[in-house]
Amino acid sequence: MCWAIDVGNTHYKVGIIKNKTVEQVYRFRTIREQSIDEYYFQLRNICREHDLLQIPHLWIASVVPSVNIAFEMLGKTKGISMTFIDADSPFSFTIDERIGKKIGADILILAEAAMAMVNQKDVIIVCAGTATTVFAVVGGILIGGAIAPGIKGSVESLIDNAALLSTTYLELPEKAIGQTTETAMSSGILYGFAGLVDGLISRMKKEIGRDDIPVVASGGMISKIERASFEIDKVYPDLGMEGILRLIVEGGR
Ligand SMILES: Nc1ncnc2c1ncn2[C@@H]1O[C@H](COP(=O)(O)OP(=O)(O)O)[C@@H](O)[C@H]1O
Ligand SMILES: CC(C)(COP(=O)(O)O)[C@@H](O)C(=O)NCCC(=O)O
Numbered sequence: 001m002c003w004a005i006d007v008g009n010t011h012y013k014v015g016i017i018k019n020k021t022v023e024q025v026y027r028f029r030t031i032r033e034q035s036i037d038e039y040y041f042q043l044r045n046i047c048r049e050h051d052l053l054q055i056p057h058l059w060i061a062s063v064v065p066s067v068n069i070a071f072e073m074l075g076k077t078k079g080i081s082m083t084f085i086d087a088d089s090p091f092s093f094t095i096d097e098r099i100g101k102k103i104g105a106d107i108l109i110l111a112e113a114a115m116a117m118v119n120q121k122d123v124i125i126v127c128a129g130t131a132t133t134v135f136a137v138v139g140g141i142l143i144g145g146a147i148a149p150g151i152k153g154s155v156e157s158l159i160d161n162a163a164l165l166s167t168t169y170l171e172l173p174e175k176a177i178g179q180t181t182e183t184a185m186s187s188g189i190l191y192g193f194a195g196l197v198d199g200l201i202s203r204m205k206k207e208i209g210r211d212d213i214p215v216v217a218s219g220g221m222i223s224k225i226e227r228a229s230f231e232i233d234k235v236y237p238d239l240g241m242e243g244i245l246r247l248i249v250e251g252g253r
Pocket of ligand 1 (some may be wrong): 007008010011012019027030128129130131152218219220221
């Protein structure tokens with residue numbers, strides 16, 4: 001037994017890995033100033049749920065350096081063993097040397113899972129989380145991608161800057177032409193982000209020279225734009241977790 005921890009900028013997810021599958025995923029807010037004790041008690045609560053006496057080995061893919069520091073301290077003070085996933089981990093793809101090692105661990109684990117899901121060496125991966133990312137693996141090489149603002153952050157910024165707009169429940173309207181402020185906002189944001197993602201994908205397909213490259217997607221906000229996208233082939237809600245699992249089980253290349 002071990003746990004997979006996917007630390008994003010909004011949430012960190014703890015996946016319980018048992019019998020080579022992700023049995024359950026818990027979501028916690030990523031709070032940069034959260035104390036080591038708070039992390040400890042969150043993890044201890046999961047232990048209690050699963051009748052475990054101690055926190056098992058942790059596999060951590062994080063894009064939040066302050067969380068890494070907290071986990072490292074946790075390891076030292078509480079004797080918890082852990083492995084941090086980074087560009088040197090044994091993935092089943094290689095990373096284009098021009099990218100170097102400065103690439104988010106979240107992108108790496110998504111790429112690992114995405115290649116396995118499509119069973120191909122070519123795949124485009126979309127993630128709608130704090131940021132909206134679109135990355136490409138071609139011939140088993142992670143060649144790069146695009147980082148755009150996230151859906152939630154964009155909505156918050158719009159509301160903060162437009163005096164008459166307020167928080168709206170975002171639901172995909174039937175038509176792009178909204179006739180109330182709420183449906184117009186939902187349209188602009190959801191069809192707008194779907195268009196952003198589709199536009200990036202079609203440009204990437206042209207650059208790669210392969211129109212039928214499979215496109216998989218994930219991220220906490222993906223369910224909001226999935227139906228509005230013409231380019232996304234399949235959504236896997238826990239793709240990041242699957243990527244960590246593959247790394248643990250297969251040990252990569
Ligand atoms: N089960 C859930 N509980 C709370 N928020 C969720 C859940 N599923 C999706 N979300 C949404 O997902 C967003 C975070 O997406 P996520 O992919 O986890 O981002 P990140 O990896 O950048 O932390 C949140 O803004 C939240 O609105
Ligand atoms: C693009 C991201 C912000 C996406 O983060 P997320 O939406 O998953 O929280 C993250 O992958 C990142 O911080 N990348 C940059 C990595 C670096 O320059 O080291």
